[in-house]
Amino acid sequence: MPGRDCKAAGAGIEPVIWDNEGQVAFGEPWQAQIFSMTVALHEAGLFGWSTWAEVFSGRRRASSVEGKPDTSQTYYEDWLDALETLTASLDLAPQAEQARYRKAWRDAAERTKHGHPIELQPADFHGRLHP
Amino acid sequence: MSEHDHHHHDHDHDDDHSHLSETELRVRALESILVGKGYVDPEALEAILQTYEEKVGPRNGARVVARAWSDPQFMEWLQRDSTAAIASMDYTGRQGEHIVALFNTPEVHNVVVCTLCSCYPWPVLGLPPAWYKSAAYRSRIVIEPRKVLAEFGLTLPDETKVRVWDSTSEMRYIVIPMRPAGTERWSVEQLEELVIRDSMIGVRLANSPEATESTITNWSTSNAR
Numbered sequence: 001m002p003g004r005d006c007k008a009a010g011a012g013i014e015p016v017i018w019d020n021e022g023q024v025a026f027g028e029p030w031q032a033q034i035f036s037m038t039v040a041l042h043e044a045g046l047f048g049w050s051t052w053a054e055v056f057s058g059r060r061r062a063s064s065v066e067g068k069p070d071t072s073q074t075y076y077e078d079w080l081d082a083l084e085t086l087t088a089s090l091d092l093a094p095q096a097e098q099a100r101y102r103k104a105w106r107d108a109a110e111r112t113k114h115g116h117p118i119e120l121q122p123a124d125f126h127g128r129l130h131p
Numbered sequence: 132m133s134e135h136d137h138h139h140h141d142h143d144h145d146d147d148h149s150h151l152s153e154t155e156l157r158v159r160a161l162e163s164i165l166v167g168k169g170y171v172d173p174e175a176l177e178a179i180l181q182t183y184e185e186k187v188g189p190r191n192g193a194r195v196v197a198r199a200w201s202d203p204q205f206m207e208w209l210q211r212d213s214t215a216a217i218a219s220m221d222y223t224g225r226q227g228e229h230i231v232a233l234f235n236t237p238e239v240h241n242v243v244v245c246t247l248c249s250c251y252p253w254p255v256l257g258l259p260p261a262w263y264k265s266a267a268y269r270s271r272i273v274i275e276p277r278k279v280l281a282e283f284g285l286t287l288p289d290e291t292k293v294r295v296w297d298s299t300s301e302m303r304y305i306v307i308p309m310r311p312a313g314t315e316r317w318s319v320e321q322l323e324e325l326v327i328r329d330s331m332i333g334v335r336l337a338n339s340p341e342a343t344e345s346t347i348t349n350w351s352t353s354n355a356r
Contacts, residue, residue, distance in 0.1 A: 025183060025184055025257070025258045030154055030155055030158040032180050032184075033158050033162060033176070034158055034161070035179075035180075035183075035258075036176040036177075036179040036180045036183075037161065037162060037165060037171055037176060039179050039225065040171040040172070040175050040176055040179055041165070041170060041171060042225075042226065043175075043179075043225065044170060044171065046170060049226035049228070049300045050299075050300040050301065052300070053247065053248055053250060053299070053300035056248050057247035057248035060247070060248050060266075061247075064266045070265045070266045070267055071261075071265075072261045072264065075249070075261075075264045075265075077154070080154065080157060080158065083161065084157065084161065087161065087164075087165065092164075092165060092168070092170055093161055093164040093165060093168075097164055098157070098160050098161065098164065099160075101159070101160035101161075101163055101164055102156045102157060102159075102160040104160075105151060105155075105156045105159045105160055105163075106151065106156055109148065109149040109150055109151045109156075110148050110149075111148065112148060112149040113147060113148060113149070114147045114148065114149055115149075116149070118149050118151065120163060
């Protein structure tokens with residue numbers, strides 16, 4: 001949409017209650033996980049922080065243009081998208097591998113009884129074929 | 132890989148197997164690949180979280196500000212070379228970024244934003260609040276800073292200039308708010324209590340001694356309910 005950049009998209013939003021959301025840094029455990037993975041990869045020298053900021057801010061911009069809700073949830077979803085993209089492009093976690101592991105985790109969850117820890121087993125990689 | 136066994140849902144299912152949301156699947160997949168290949172160490176992940184959830188937070192910044200208010204030599208150093216002065220207190224950027232201190236005066240009021248994403252001075256302020264990451268704040272503080280500040284409850288005199296600083300991955304900012312009146316005899320520790328996080332982003336002032344007292348009163352009132 002012409003002229004609908006980040007600024008325009010933000011300007012149309014209802015006035016925000018600029019409140020303190022308390023001292024909780026992360027709404028859900030997965031948000032903390034992707035945060036620490038990103039910092040750890042950076043500290044291991046696998047990418048520069050400006051590279052990360054570039055990929056992440058690109059994702060943030062896109063999500064604003066797409067009109068996604070302006071929430072912490074969207075923020076961390078963007079973070080996850082960016083981390084998947086960056087680790088795939090650097091060949092740290094290639095896309096096909098990400099898909100294979102997602103499927104394996106799904107299978108692991110399906111064979112794990114409620115309330116038990118979900119663990120990945122070699123068999124999870126040999127389940128159903130890809131659709 | 133099984134330490135987070137709280138991912139299953141608590142509500143009733145027709146079947147009794149575990150369930151992971153699409154997001155959880157993606158996060159677990161990434162983590163198991165990266166750990167499996169040795170790019171990240173699970174213990175390092177825990178250590179990073181512990182640092183940011185427990186050790187690093189706006190108290191660090193409050194110490195910097197209170198020291199600057201109390202120690203003219205430190206104030207001078209902070210003005211000359213913020214990154215080094217702040218590093219001397221052991222607050223250094225994990226991303227190797229510079230931290231620049233911005234000094235509020237009756238003439239100029241500084242406010243910090245990251246219009247691109249959420250660059251923030253982690254070593255002194257910890258992780259950013261949700262509103263700092265919102266598209267609304269990131270765009271509006273640039274377009275209509277006075278209006279946004281008013282929404283935070285901060286109305287500045289017309290003669291005060293508002294300067295908005297856009298952070299980058301290399302350059303982060305901390306605002307040094309003005310020292311509140313009536314605190315001349317206060318110790319550094321007492322002063323620290325006045326330095327709220329939002330005053331170091333520039334969207335609020337440091338608490339006044341009276342405000343601190345009324346906060347305490349409010350707390351005891353709400354506790355009494």
